[in-house]
Amino acid sequence: MSLKRETVLWSAPPHTIAKISILQSYLSRWFEIFGRTHPGKSLWYIDGFAGPGEYTNSPTGSPVAAIASASAALQNVGAKWWAGDIQCVFIEQDANTFLHLQNKLNSLDENPKIQKHLFNSSCEDGLDSLHRQKQNPFSPPAPLFAFIDPFGVKGIPFRIVKDLLSRDKTEILINFDSDGIGRIFKAEEAANCESNLNEIFGDDSWKVALKKDSAFHELILQALDLYKRKLRALPGVKYVFAFEMRSTKDNPDYHLVFASQHFLGLEKMKEAMKAIDKNGTYSFSDAHIGQESLFKFNDPESHGDRLFKQFNGKTVKYDEVRDYALNESPFGNPKTMLKYLEEKGMIQAKSRDPKRRKGTFNEDNLEYIMFLQGS
Numbered sequence: 001m002s003l004k005r006e007t008v009l010w011s012a013p014p015h016t017i018a019k020i021s022i023l024q025s026y027l028s029r030w031f032e033i034f035g036r037t038h039p040g041k042s043l044w045y046i047d048g049f050a051g052p053g054e055y056t057n058s059p060t061g062s063p064v065a066a067i068a069s070a071s072a073a074l075q076n077v078g079a080k081w082w083a084g085d086i087q088c089v090f091i092e093q094d095a096n097t098f099l100h101l102q103n104k105l106n107s108l109d110e111n112p113k114i115q116k117h118l119f120n121s122s123c124e125d126g127l128d129s130l131h132r133q134k135q136n137p138f139s140p141p142a143p144l145f146a147f148i149d150p151f152g153v154k155g156i157p158f159r160i161v162k163d164l165l166s167r168d169k170t171e172i173l174i175n176f177d178s179d180g181i182g183r184i185f186k187a188e189e190a191a192n193c194e195s196n197l198n199e200i201f202g203d204d205s206w207k208v209a210l211k212k213d214s215a216f217h218e219l220i221l222q223a224l225d226l227y228k229r230k231l232r233a234l235p236g237v238k239y240v241f242a243f244e245m246r247s248t249k250d251n252p253d254y255h256l257v258f259a260s261q262h263f264l265g266l267e268k269m270k271e272a273m274k275a276i277d278k279n280g281t282y283s284f285s286d287a288h289i290g291q292e293s294l295f296k297f298n299d300p301e302s303h304g305d306r307l308f309k310q311f312n313g314k315t316v317k318y319d320e321v322r323d324y325a326l327n328e329s330p331f332g333n334p335k336t337m338l339k340y341l342e343e344k345g346m347i348q349a350k351s352r353d354p355k356r357r358k359g360t361f362n363e364d365n366l367e368y369i370m371f372l373q374g375s
């Protein structure tokens, strides 16, 4: 959803507050995990569309949320923190908004291990400036999490996303305005469709993927599906998932697209989503074309049946099933779906543990899972 803003501070709608909570919750996990496991390495967080740092109805914009997560992680990990400093980059194009952000961040009292780098520029120029600095996250590559949260569709050319994800241990969370893409496509040249969509998708593959005669919601899913495929085609990017966030009353709000090179990233991101889901304000959708879109985190049956169809008649390793569950289901792992399938006699699991109980799937002991031939 595209938002317009007239003053430096504005009131955050509930979906913005939910998005920031997801970010904060995920980053706490991310900083803790990397803090414990990457001796001496700086951890980099980049907020490419940082905003003013607060709202008229909330003291916590995304930059403040990131710093709160970093501080909490440093405190929780304590003496077991092996990584170096936490480097937070905030890029904001609007001069007044940037000033407000600067003052807001200066008023925070944070751990000296947290260092801030602020750029009053476009996201693209800010990243270029960062590249040119002596100390930067790109050489040698450091663990990096980028949050890309524009108003609308402009300002995130695919080449930026591709460049960020070309480095090892990079993850990205994008507020993807699929609705805006649908509107640009429908408006054709009146919305400068060709050059805008070429920039967003990195090429003209949208000309084949988006169908002129589609209903609007279908068009949105086509745009999202193409974007996910483009991300997953990048070397090393094995985990991509899009969450459609919608308030219980309204239509879809926007899609959060997450891309990672490591299964643990998507597993932890789903945990952060699930925590938001608990308060009942939001529901999520895995937004796949041709599927019922809303999902519940506690409904393994329908996704279990889909999992079975995917591997019908095959014998596979746990990791393959885990990757499918991460990319194609709401679950952070396949275990509840496998339990359901085993209870129905549709799979057999071979474990090295002679005492394995039915319905349990310890990945360290599992040799393979056999999906019995079904119709």
Ligand SMILES: C[S@@+](CC[C@H](N)C(=O)[O-])C[C@H]1O[C@@H](n2cnc3c(N)ncnc32)[C@H](O)[C@@H]1O
Pocket: 020, 048, 049, 050, 051, 052, 053, 054, 060, 061, 062, 063, 091, 092, 093, 094, 097, 121, 122, 123, 124, 149, 150, 151, 154, 155
């Ligand atoms: C959706 S708001 C960001 C909200 C913030 N991420 C949060 O969660 O609190 C988008 C911000 O990006 C800024 N902006 C717009 N175009 C930009 C660009 N090309 N590069 C960097 N910032 C931009 C806007 O001024 C606005 O403050």
